[in-house]
Amino acid sequence: MSNLSQEKRKEMLEYINKLKEIHKDDESIIALEKIETALTEKKYGLVWEEHEEEVDKQLVHNIPVFTEVEEKKIIADENEGFNFLLEGDNLHSLKLLEKTHKGNIDVIYIDPPYNTKNKEFVYNDTRVGEDDMYRHSKWISFMSERLLIAKELMSDEGVIFISIDDNEQAQLKILCDDIFGEKNFIANIIRNTNSSKNQSLYISVSHEYCLVYSKDYEKLAAKHKDNKWETDKNNVDEYIQKVKQLQKLGLSHEEITKELKELTKYPRFIDFTNYWYFDERGLYQKADLGGVKNGNKTPIINPLTNKEDPVPPGGFRYNAEKLQELIDDNRIHFHTDGSLPRLKRYLLENKKQRPKSIMSDDQRPDYTLLKKMNIDFDNPKQLTFMKRILGIFDENTVYLDFFAGSGTTGHAVMQLNKEDGGKRKYILCTNNENKICEEVTYKRLRNIQDDLPHNLKYFKTDFTPKFTEDEDILSFRLLDHIKEMVELENMCEIDGENRVIILSDENLKQNIEKIKDEAYLYMPVYILLSTEVKKLIEKKKINLVKIPEYYFMDELREANEI
Numbered sequence: 001m002s003n004l005s006q007e008k009r010k011e012m013l014e015y016i017n018k019l020k021e022i023h024k025d026d027e028s029i030i031a032l033e034k035i036e037t038a039l040t041e042k043k044y045g046l047v048w049e050e051h052e053e054e055v056d057k058q059l060v061h062n063i064p065v066f067t068e069v070e071e072k073k074i075i076a077d078e079n080e081g082f083n084f085l086l087e088g089d090n091l092h093s094l095k096l097l098e099k100t101h102k103g104n105i106d107v108i109y110i111d112p113p114y115n116t117k118n119k120e121f122v123y124n125d126t127r128v129g130e131d132d133m134y135r136h137s138k139w140i141s142f143m144s145e146r147l148l149i150a151k152e153l154m155s156d157e158g159v160i161f162i163s164i165d166d167n168e169q170a171q172l173k174i175l176c177d178d179i180f181g182e183k184n185f186i187a188n189i190i191r192n193t194n195s196s197k198n199q200s201l202y203i204s205v206s207h208e209y210c211l212v213y214s215k216d217y218e219k220l221a222a223k224h225k226d227n228k229w230e231t232d233k234n235n236v237d238e239y240i241q242k243v244k245q246l247q248k249l250g251l252s253h254e255e256i257t258k259e260l261k262e263l264t265k266y267p268r269f270i271d272f273t274n275y276w277y278f279d280e281r282g283l284y285q286k287a288d289l290g291g292v293k294n295g296n297k298t299p300i301i302n303p304l305t306n307k308e309d310p311v312p313p314g315g316f317r318y319n320a321e322k323l324q325e326l327i328d329d330n331r332i333h334f335h336t337d338g339s340l341p342r343l344k345r346y347l348l349e350n351k352k353q354r355p356k357s358i359m360s361d362d363q364r365p366d367y368t369l370l371k372k373m374n375i376d377f378d379n380p381k382q383l384t385f386m387k388r389i390l391g392i393f394d395e396n397t398v399y400l401d402f403f404a405g406s407g408t409t410g411h412a413v414m415q416l417n418k419e420d421g422g423k424r425k426y427i428l429c430t431n432n433e434n435k436i437c438e439e440v441t442y443k444r445l446r447n448i449q450d451d452l453p454h455n456l457k458y459f460k461t462d463f464t465p466k467f468t469e470d471e472d473i474l475s476f477r478l479l480d481h482i483k484e485m486v487e488l489e490n491m492c493e494i495d496g497e498n499r500v501i502i503l504s505d506e507n508l509k510q511n512i513e514k515i516k517d518e519a520y521l522y523m524p525v526y527i528l529l530s531t532e533v534k535k536l537i538e539k540k541k542i543n544l545v546k547i548p549e550y551y552f553m554d555e556l557r558e559a560n561e562i
Contacts, residue, residue: 009039046174049137053145055089062463063474063552064092065481066488069458072442073493076453081491083410083454085445086429087437088461090402093429094149096461097400099551100489101427105153106397107390108160109409111381115139115167140171146402147179153400154215157223159186161389162211163381169209176213186212191385192267192360210389230352231388233271234360239263240347243283253278267360275347279330286333286342292317300327300341302334309334309341355392361385370406373447377406377440386412395422398491404428405436407444414452425491457493459484478552479503485551486522494522501547502527512536522547 016036020029066086086093097105115135132138150160160180164172177185189210214220242263246256260276263269274285290312297315299308300323316323326332326343333342361382370377386408390399395417401409413426428445430437445456464477483494483501494501500515501522502508512533515521517540524547529537537544 013039045178046140046171048140049134051134051138051141053091053142055091056145058463059092059095061467062465063478064088064095065462065464065478066096066459066484067462067481068484068487069460072456072458074446074449074454074456075493076449076455080455081423081425082457082487082493083413083425084427084488084491085404085410085437085442085456085458086427086461087432087458088429089431090429091146091149092461094146094153094402096485097427097429097488098149098152100485101153101398101400103153103155104398105400105427106155106158107393108150108154108158108400108402109163109386109390110150110161110401110403111163111405112143112403113139114165136168136171139168140175143172144175144179147176150400150402151179151215156216156219158215159220159393160213160215162213163191163208164211165208166205169211173211176211180213180215184214184217186214186217187357188212189355189389190358192358193363229355229392231355231392232351233347233353234384234388235268235271235362236347236351239269239272239275240283242269243278267358268362270358270360271353271356272347277333277344279344281330281344281346283347284333284344285347287345288312289316289318289332289341289343290314296320296323300324302336302341303327304334304336310338312340355389359385359388366408370444373444375406375440375443375447380406381408383408383412383415387415390424391416395420395424397424399424399426400429401426402429404430404441407441410441410445411448411452414448414454417454418452427488455493457487459488475552482524482547482551486547490522490545492520509533509536512540512542515540515542517541518543520545525549 013036016032016039020032023029023032069087072085086097154160162172162176173188189212191208191210193206193208243256243260246259251259256278257276260272264273264276272283275283277284277286291314293314295312295315295317296319297311298320299311300316301307302309318326323332331344333344335341361384363379363382365384366380366382369383370380390397390409390412399409399413404410407428410426410428413424416422417424428441430441432438442458462481464474464481466474482503486501487494492499497516497519499520499522502511503524505527508527509530509532512521513536519540520543521537522545526549
């Protein structure tokens with residue numbers, strides 16, 4: 001029915017209405033309405049069999065909460081905020097993040113399971129193999145539920161990057177068009193992985209994709225109107241090193257230029273096309289000195305020929321004084337064949353560029369890096385790739401990765417902070433299947449502390465039942481987990497000194513008197529403050545932060561209604 005023409009569909013619906021007038025018994029009406037529904041359901045987009053996960057079933061009678069694993073906490077600087085590693089099913093973590101970070105995540109990057117034919121996708125604790133008729137439906141159901149929450153977490157100017165391969169790329173694109181909206185699609189990055197792992201009989205596939213969507217394209221465009229996205233050119237250091245190697249071989253400038261023209265045909269060095277020339281200042285490409293209307297039409301003397309060079313159509317873009325400065329500074333490339341003089345645009349002065357939709361990175365350094373850390377993990381995401389896309393954004397960005405895997409996102413965030421002194425923060429979520437969270441993600445974040453020291457809290461998802469045989473009050477049980485929610489929302493630690501939490505009004509005045517001046521005090525909105533207490537807070541210059549009711553309000557309301 002989904003392939004019916006619009007005219008045929010309309011004709012059949014009219015016929016059904018006529019049948020309803022003839023067959024008015026309940027059984028016939030029900031049957032005809034089912035057919036009518038099938039005819040009028042969604043006609044474009046993904047259609048899949050929805051599947052309920054075991055993790056969804058757990059939420060029926062339980063409320064997810066976080067508990068901290070204290071022994072895994074890392075404090076590198078007591079004056080800095082915290083990053084977070086959340087262990088558990090990422091759906092449960094996302095449900096809690098929806099309470100603490102709704103509308104506040106700047107950038108999301110995820111590298112979900114690819115549902116490949118040679119590596120089975122785990123769904124509901126079972127392996128979904130190639131023979132499973134619902135393999136794609138289960139994957140789409142799995143992703144859809146998580147992406148819907150991800151959209152809620154994103155700020156209005158937020159962006160999401162999703163790595164994927166050919167097995168689900170087409171389905172994911174349509175799914176994201178549906179969830180985020182076609183108008184919010186930014187790009188589909190093609191990543192040349194330089195990998196020979198694919199032993200196909202027909203085509204050696206050596207690329208993956210990264211879909212990029214915004215929460216609100218217009219608001220994102222307004223934010224970057226005068227601040228366009230920029231990133232470093234790919235593999236700058238390696239390209240410069242290649243030039244040095246050619247110089248050591250004693251090649252002439254012309255011979256090196258010829259070699260560089262061949263080298264930039266390779267995907268890894270495509271960003272340096274035209275950067276084929278060099279002088280004592282370094283590598284450069286030849287840029288246009290003209291390209292304007294009504295420019296400077298006064299000829300300049302070519303020092304190689306001692307003759308006037310031709311003037312570009314429309315004239316030079318610079319006046320005579322500026323041109324002479326460029327000549328004196330050896331920033332103009334002259335020719336001996338009568339060609340137009342060109343401006344030298346140096347690579348080291350132009351390392352940034354608009355991110356390209358084709359990127360290329362060598363994966364070998366990442367395997368080596370994890371091996372040195374004694375971490376066994378297949379196909380880690382490239383650190384250089386992650387730094388490139390995450391480095392687009394400003395120095396105070398909050399990043400979320402809810403398929404954290406080997407922890408490359410956290411590593412890249414801290415590397416960027418080291419390079420520019422930024423205050424970026426990350427939240428990573430991953431399950432602990434095969435001890436991935438403990439033995440891979442956390443181990444990597446701990447190992448980089450010597451070079452990239454930063455604060456980290458390790459939370460695990462847990463559950464508190466909505467009802468118990470003891471008839472204890474649910475709200476009291478949830479109070480035991482408020483501290484973790486406050487810490488996560490504020491990306492800090494309640495240390496009892498500089499940051500204090502008070503959850504009841506018992507001995508309120510005495511407790512506040514013990515708090516250090518100018519400390520942060522976190523307190524639920526339901527605690528009413530007397531005039532005396534308010535004056536005390538003001539006198540001690542305490543920063544009062546109200547704990548919102550929305551942490552567990554929906555669950556409490558639902559429990560009371562049942």
